[in-house]
Amino acid sequence: MLHCPRTFARTIAFSGLFLATVVAPALAADPTGDWMVADGVATIRVAQCNGNMWGAVSWEKAPGGKDKNNPDPAKQSRPTLSMPILIDMKKKPGVDAWEGQVYNAKDGQLYSSTIKPVGTDQLEIQGCVLGFLCGGETWTRVGPPIPASVAGNPPKPGAPKSAAAPQPPKTTGSVAPAHKPGQKQAANTPADIGDICLLPEIAHPTPTQ
Template sequence: MACRTAFIIAISTALLAAPSARAQGAGEPTGVWQTQAGDARVKVSKCGGGICGVIVGLKDPIDPSTGKPQVDDKNPNPALKKRPMIGLPLFSGMQPVAPNKWSGQIYNADDGGTYASSVSVTGTDTLKVEGCVGALCGSENWTRVGR
């Protein structure tokens, strides 16, 4: 009788816990995320079996020195220096490597460099974005602002 009661309690607990995990959307990276500094919003979507990230908003969309929309002027490729920041792809080759984690490359528009990167969903509304240059790595947490 004690075994049967323990079994029923274990099953009931599992069934009650399962819907809350789904309701929170745990592990789902898709949506619109604001960078830690608050200077950009990035839309993350599924693509090619992995994820893509594209800038969809900027805190300062207009370049004060030109009065025109911000462009990718730090890019080392002269052909890309005039592309608009809004719509700029940030992630490339981001493929799943573990539950709630993707690895690939990230483009840094602040210096025009592309770096090894990983992205992890660490909470319902938190995305940890890491980038590395050789052995030197850094990370920041992005906050979900839309689905």
């Protein structure tokens, strides 16, 4: 029987471990979950809906906000809570980044945008006007990644149906209700907006906000 010196055997073991680490695919970054914006005035819940990433306001520091700067008068009275912010963002091939639009409630405008997870606890947001005048900020994770919504991710046409298909979840990434129905959201407490894929503006999006 062939006997290897102890140091040589140890080298082989470490080499195998190193190769396994290198060959194993890196886990894809997950942009879903709840994120605190840079100035701390709101959190955005990001989820995969209909195959793309969407984000909606899940908490606001000053409750009762309205989309008063929207150029559409019909939308100037809509609540900012649960309002879509990240719009129909599509995965970029080969990289952990998504492209789409971001809605800026401060000026009521849509901007071309890219989101990119940095590690597990930060999300970079880059927005540009007509391809230039770019600016961005970094959001901080305050909620865990969200499982894909059954309601917001219907099976592809022709896909076989399971005999015991699970029922769609009531909420995706929801948090404990912070107030009773009919009560206003208290300052600095989260609201349970539930599965953002069920929000009308995400379930049935229109070309503009």
